[in-house]
Amino acid sequence: xxxxxxxxxxRPLSPHLQIWRxxxxxxxxxxxxxxxxxxxxxxxxxxxxWLGSLAGGPDSYALFQAQAGTWYGQVVxxxxxxxxxxxxASGIRxxxxxxxxxxxxxANARWSVLTPLIAILATAACWAAVWLR
Amino acid sequence: xxxxxxIGRVRGLGSAHSGAHHWLIQxxxxxxxxxxxxWLLFSLLGLPNYSYITMHDWxxxxxxxxxxxxxxxxxxWHARLGMxxxxxxxxxxxxxxxxxxxxxxxxxxxAGAFGLVCAIRLALGGA
Numbered sequence: 001x002x003x004x005x006x007x008x009x010x011r012p013l014s015p016h017l018q019i020w021r022x023x024x025x026x027x028x029x030x031x032x033x034x035x036x037x038x039x040x041x042x043x044x045x046x047x048x049x050w051l052g053s054l055a056g057g058p059d060s061y062a063l064f065q066a067q068a069g070t071w072y073g074q075v076v077x078x079x080x081x082x083x084x085x086x087x088x089a090s091g092i093r094x095x096x097x098x099x100x101x102x103x104x105x106x107a108n109a110r111w112s113v114l115t116p117l118i119a120i121l122a123t124a125a126c127w128a129a130v131w132l133r
Numbered sequence: 134x135x136x137x138x139x140i141g142r143v144r145g146l147g148s149a150h151s152g153a154h155h156w157l158i159q160x161x162x163x164x165x166x167x168x169x170x171x172w173l174l175f176s177l178l179g180l181p182n183y184s185y186i187t188m189h190d191w192x193x194x195x196x197x198x199x200x201x202x203x204x205x206x207x208x209x210w211h212a213r214l215g216m217x218x219x220x221x222x223x224x225x226x227x228x229x230x231x232x233x234x235x236x237x238x239x240x241x242x243x244a245g246a247f248g249l250v251c252a253i254r255l256a257l258g259g260a
Contacts, residue, residue, distance in 0.1 A: 036215050040212030040215055040216050047208070048205070051201060051248055051251040051255075054188055055254045061185045062185070065185075088167060126178070130178070
């Protein structure tokens with residue numbers, strides 16, 4: 001047996017993305033991580049910019065509103081709302097998995113496909129309500 | 134407990150007795166985020182417009198200001214726990230991992246404090 005300090009041969013690591021065949025459950029898991037960390041950085045930054053600009057007074061809020069109204073501002077806001085709905089939908093899926101439900105192959109694949117679709121529908125409904133009023 | 138492979142070094146030591154805590158708090162804050170995020174969403178959809186006057190009059194009331202402060206705290210806590218997992222999974226160098234956790238904790242406290250001060254300022258009429 002190798003003693004401490006002596007270099008050992010590299011042990012095999014657990015297989016990662018390149019090994020597995022893509023499936024709905026894998027895709028929804030990756031989307032959950034991507035949207036969660038996107039919200040953690042860009043979402044909280046935007047939330048704080050919005051709250052901070054309101055606390056700063058009319059001038060700083062006008063600056064926030066002008067940026068939010070540009071094409072890139074709208075892309076960020078629509079993207080954040082999609083990320084929120086997607087993360088919320090797959091988060092609710094996680095709660096159901098936590099109680100032991102939805103592990104059967106057919107049910108698991110069905111809800112894995114449905115969660116991102118529900119998120120896209122919720123995003124579309126949300127922005128339709130904002131833009132069409 | 135041996136000193137060979139990494140699994141051999143920890144075998145037989147028993148549970149660390151701290152694994153479930155992170156998992157549970159992630160769930161508790163997730164429930165909070167569902168309610169508070171839903172509140173923000175339906176409040177914004179219910180406002181007649183997004184002018185400064187409308188937004189300020191709404192957030193200056195005690196309940197919306199309190200919920201806005203809670204939203205910041207709950208999402209920041211949830212985000213801090215989630216990003217910890219990201220660092221644990223992808224940052225393998227011990228020094229870089231320590232620096233990442235230090236930065237993450239400072240950013241989380243900074244974001245939480247900033248959001249709270251904004252909500253209090255709006256509620257107490259400083260702005």
